[in-house]
Structures are given as structure tokens and as C-alpha cells.
Amino acid sequence: MRSRIKLIAAFFLAFFVLLVIRLAYWQLVKGGDLSSQARNQYESQNVISAPRGNILVNDKTWLVARGEAFLVFAEVPKIKLSPKEIANKLAPFFLENADDKITLLQEIDRIETLLKKKGLVWVPLKQKIAPDVKANIEALNIEGIGFERVEDRIYPEASAAAHLLGFVGKDVEGKDIGYFGLEGYYNSALTGKPGMNKEEKDAKGRTLTIGDTQEISAIGGVDLLTNVDKTIQLLIERKLKEGVEKYGASGGTIIVMNPQNGAILAMTSYPSFDPRTYWEYGDEYFKNPAISFTFEPGSVFKIVVMASALDAGVVKPDTKCDICTGAYKVDKYLIETWNRKYHPDSTMQDVIVNSDNVGMVYVANKMGADLLYDYLNKFGLGRLTGIDLQGEVTPKLREKGTWNVVDLATASFGQGIAVTPMQMIKAAAIIANGGLNVTPKVVNKLMGKDWEEEIKTVDGERVISKQAAKEMTAIMVEAARNGESKWTSLQGFKVAGKTGTAQIPISGHYDAEKTIASFIGFAPADNPKFIMFVSLKEPKTSTWASETAAPLWYSIARELFTYLGIQPEN
Amino acid sequence: MIRKQTKKSVLKPIIWITGLFLLVLAVFTMIESVTTGAELTKILSDKAKYTQENQDLANDLIKSSSLNQIGDKADILGYVKPTNIVYVAKESGFAAKLP
Secondary structure: OHHHHHHHHHHHHHHHHHHHHHHHHHHHHOHHHHHHHHHHHHEEEEEEOOOOOOEEOOOOOEEEEEEEEEEEEEEHHHOOOOHHHHHHHHHHHHOOOOOOHHHHHHHHHHHHHHHHOOOOOEEEEEEEEOHHHHHHHHHHOOOOEEEEEEEEEEOOOOOOOHHHHOEEEEOOOOOEEEEOHHHHHOHHHHHOEOEEEEEEEOOOOOEOOOOOOEEEOOEOOOEEEEOOOHHHHHHHHHHHHHHHHHHOOOEEEEEEEOOOOOEEEEEEEEOOOOHHHHHHOOHHHOOOHHHHOOEOOHHHHHHHHHHHHHHHOOOOOOOEOOOOOOOEEEOOEEEOOOOOOOOOOOEHHHHHHOOOHHHHHHHHHHHOHHHHHHHHHHOOOOOOOOOOOEOOOOOOOOOOOOOOHHHHHHHHOOOOOOEOHHHHHHHHHHHHOOOEOOOOEOEEEEEOOOOEEEOOOOOOOEOOOHHHHHHHHHHHHHHHHHOOOHHHOOOOOOOEEEEEEEEEEEOOEEEEEEEEEEEEEEEOOOOOOEEEEEEEEOOOOOOOHHHOHHHHHHHHHHHHHHHHOOOOOO | OHHHHHHHHHHHHHHHHHHHHHHHHHHHHHHHHHHHHHHHHHHHHHHHHHHHHHHHHHHHHHHHOOHHHHHHHHHHOOOOOOOOOOOOOOOOOOOOOOO
16 A cells, blocks of 8 residues: 555655656747747737928929838738739739730739749738728738838829939838938938837737836928928929920020029929839939039030129220130140131120120130139039039049149130039029028928928128129120020010030030030129029030020010019009 | 644634735736737837828829829810010109199
8 A cells, every 4th residue: 555655655745746847948948939929929019110201492392292102012821812812803903004915914013923922921012002992902801911111202293303302212211211302312301210019918908007008100291391492393383394305405404593592492303213213214314414414514504604703893894805806725726616707806795785705705814714714603603502412422523733724725615624503503592692602402390290401501702893793684685685696685684694605625625516505694783582593405406506495485584473472663 | 733723713714805916817818918019009009000101191182282293284274374474664762743
């Protein structure tokens, strides 16, 4: 009897030891894994995405707005239908044009391949589908297909102002990031900071109030209130497209700015891209020509050189040119006028009105290379303008002290020197506003939930005297009225303007037929409300700016006068 | 001996009452907790619904602010841009001359 009791006791003891060992195994060895598995069952952790900021025009309506889209995914274990059946059902919703049979078959094949991949539990099928498409897919009630809300951008004006805006793409980690334009320049401010939400749930997915709950709120990106005027923006886009078609140009750029404070009212270039479908375009479309296209400006540049000479006091508006009797030889080159007509004893006003290259050589000779260099530097040439857009470039000025007589002569009429359209309009804006430096500025304010901050620039430094600016403006008014583009000018309005027909340098020489035609002008001349730069690349109907860029400028100005309330002089 | 018996008979109902009270309290707390959890879930679901509604309204507002669309509608409704603008000069004031 006793031995039986001992046996049972030993059995229980052994069982107890085994139990302790097993428990120790679950607790000490497997404890971590089991704990995390359990946590996964009752804990849920979500990233709260920070909404990206809006980009607003000056009346606080939207150019780009934050919106929502959905990621379509498949939870493979929950799928009841075959991959082929699911692919057949979903593919038409994933395509813009489901009528294209080849594309449809390719999409079906893509989805099926994704669903057949082994070892995957959660498979993303399509990025950023619209809410109405999501509703249509939901109506199909396909088990195992789910949706995740993601940030998207809404463009109420479609592809308008694409170069100005840039676009939102993905970085190497698959996160949204802004490229080019405002999206690129203000990416950090627009992005905000994502938050996190952690809570414990019961078996039915209800939140446990006694559970561990943590929430870190997302900080939304700030809104950008720009100086852009939507009416003017849409107007110049329409006009540029019409102008490019009418004059057979290969492209063009228009910038409208307030010369008093540098506010960019509108900016466009053609050809452009659609930020909603940016991946369909090559990289060359993304660069904004207004800030990245460098060109030899030609005669529009004469206003900068003449304004410098007037400020330096080396010439006066009525100073007479004593070399304007004919073509002028500089080193081994012969400088001619554009129409080979010469005007002896031209005043400086006549030199600009007739766009006289020889007259400009006279002015440059009076100044000398070093003084001209100093003025060009003060006008901001050879440096970035500081505009708040990603992708600005600048051609360098030839170094001071290295200019020879030919460099000086050609620079005086805008050859052998390169600028961007933005640099050119900035320099002309200095003349328009009475001689003060301005920094082109797209964004006026950053706007948070309960705060706003104005974007300030350090401006106001005097570049040329008020008197010199006034004299130059008067000369430009005469140039607009009586220059080669007088046929297209608007009677009664006091416009200060200048045409420029620049030749395109190709491998060491200038192309005989291809030009860049431009016109820069401001109005009303005495107290300008806007300054506008128009350029057309390689126009075919005429190579001259007076017959292409100038009429385009005036056709836009005609509408701007009404819109901005600019009245005729008398 | 009598005192001991009396003490026991007093202690027993106190233990029972306390135990019963704690049991009721535990059940009540659990019910409250579950109810609050359910309410919280409903609030969160309502929040998501209203956020969605808000987003839909914002989308409508954004779409309706599109100048391109307004321009198209204006054309359909027969609005035309003036082709000839007439500027009227304001007459300058004058003082009547005394006789």
C-alpha cells in the first residue's frame, strides 16, 4: 500500500516538474512572441496622416487643394473568388479608358499576377483611386478587397499654372514629396507632421475604455496664400496658347508682375504638363522656362544698359550719338542696325525708339566695361532673383576685368550675355518702380490654423536714381508709341515698352532663321500696376518681335486694362 | 463562549453584504465600461462619417470655385465679353459765376 502511495506521489511530482518546465518554456522562451501576438489581437496602431497644405490664389480660392483618394488592396486569406475573377472585375475601374482592349487585358494580367504571388497576405492593387470609383468598387461587394484613405491633390483649374505649382510625387520610401515650383520650394511647410493613434480593442473591435490609449495628433501642413490672380493666370494661359499657334512658335513664356513689390500675378510657359498625370511627361517638361530657360535677350536688354548709362550720367536723353551715321566696326566685327538704316545725330531716345545697335555701342563705349558690369550686377543679372520657386538657375556674367571691346559692344544690345525671363522682368521692374530693387515673390503669406505669417523680402535698395528711372520710362513710352511695334500699340494708354528679337546661338554662330521674340512693358507708365514679359520661341510667321510678341503683349494688356481698371490718358 | 458566538453571527452578514456589494460593483463597472466603449466606437464612427461629409462638401466647394467651369457656364448662359470698351470722362465741376 505504502509503495503504491509512493508511486502515485512520484507520478504527481514528475507531472508537476514537467508542468513547471512547460510553463517556464512558454513564459521565458516563448513569452515575448506570445505577448506580441496577443498585443496584435487587441491593440490597433494607426498612423494619422498630416493633410498637405492648400495653395491659394490672392482671393483665397484654390489653385491646389488637399483631397482624398484611396489605395485599393487585397487581403489574400479573405479572398473567396479566384485571382482571375477579381482581376476581371477590378481592371475596368483602374483604367481611365476601359474601352482600349489591349490596355484592359494588360491591367487584368497585372492584377492577376499580383494576387497570385506566393507568401503575400496584403497586396496593394492600385494607388489613388477617386472616391466615386471606390464607391463603384464597393458596390461589387468583393470579399477580401479593402480601401485605405490616402492624401491626394485636387486641381480645380485642371493643368493651369503647372510650372508655377510643380507636382507631388513619391520619394524613395514611397512618401509624398513636392517637386519643382511651389510644391518643391515649400515642401516642408506644406507637408506637416503625421501623428499616431494607439488603442486597445475587444474581440468585436470596440475600443476598451480601460485599455491603454495613446494619440499623437497630426500637424497639418500650412496653406500658401499666393499673389497669383486666377483671372490673369487663366487669361495669359489662353493667350499664350493662341499666340503660339497663331505665330507658329515652338514655345513661349509670359510673366505678369506687380513692379512695386515684386508680387507675381501670373506666370505660364508653353508647352507645359498636367500635374495630375505628371508621370506621363518627360523630365524636360517639368523645368519652368520662366526661371530656368537662359537666352540672349537681344534688344529688350537695351533698356537696362541705357538706364545704367542715364544713372551714371554718361549720357542724357538728348545726348546725340556721333557714331550713328553707319555700320560701326569693333575689332574685326561690323556692328549694323537691325534694318540697316542709320540715323545720324540720334538722341538717346531715338536710339531706343529705333532700336539702334550702333547707338547702343556708343552708350557702352561711354560707360566702359567695368562700370557696365557693376550696373548689371546691381540689376541682379548673373545672380538668382530669389524667387520662391524650386528650380531657378542663373547664367553667370563674364567676370569683371575680362570683357574685351567686342564683349562690351555686343552686351549693349543684348548679345553675348544670357539672362532668364525672370531676371529680365526683375531688371525692367526696377526701372518701372522708380529705381528700387525688388525680389519676385509668388507666396504672400503662410497660413496655419490660427496664425498667418507674411513672407518678407529685403527690398528697397536703390539701384538707379528716381530721375534716371523716370527718363528711361519716358524713353520707353516713346519706343512703344513710335518704335517698330507702334502699329499694334493701344491708342490712349500710356504704355512703356520695348521689343527684342534675339538670335539663337548655335555652335559658335547665330542661327539665321530662328529667333526668340520678346516684348517687355508696363502700364500705366507713370504708376504701373503691372509689368509683363512675353516671349515666343522660334516664331515662324515672322521672326520679328514687333510682329509676334508685341501684338500678343497688347492683346493681353487690352484685357488687363479693363480688369485692373486702368483708364486711358485722356 | 457566548461572546464568541455573538461575534461570529455579526461578522457573517457583514462579509456577505460586503461581498455582494463588491460583486454588484464589479458587474456595474463592467457594464459601464462596455457601454462607454461602445459609445466611444460610435462617436469615432460618427466622426469618420462627418469628416467624410465635410471632405465631400469641401470638394464641391472647390469644384464650384473653378473659374474654368464658371467661364464655361457663363458662355452657356449667354454672357459675352465686351468687344468695345467705352470710357466716359467725368465732367469737371464748375462754380456758377455771379452776375
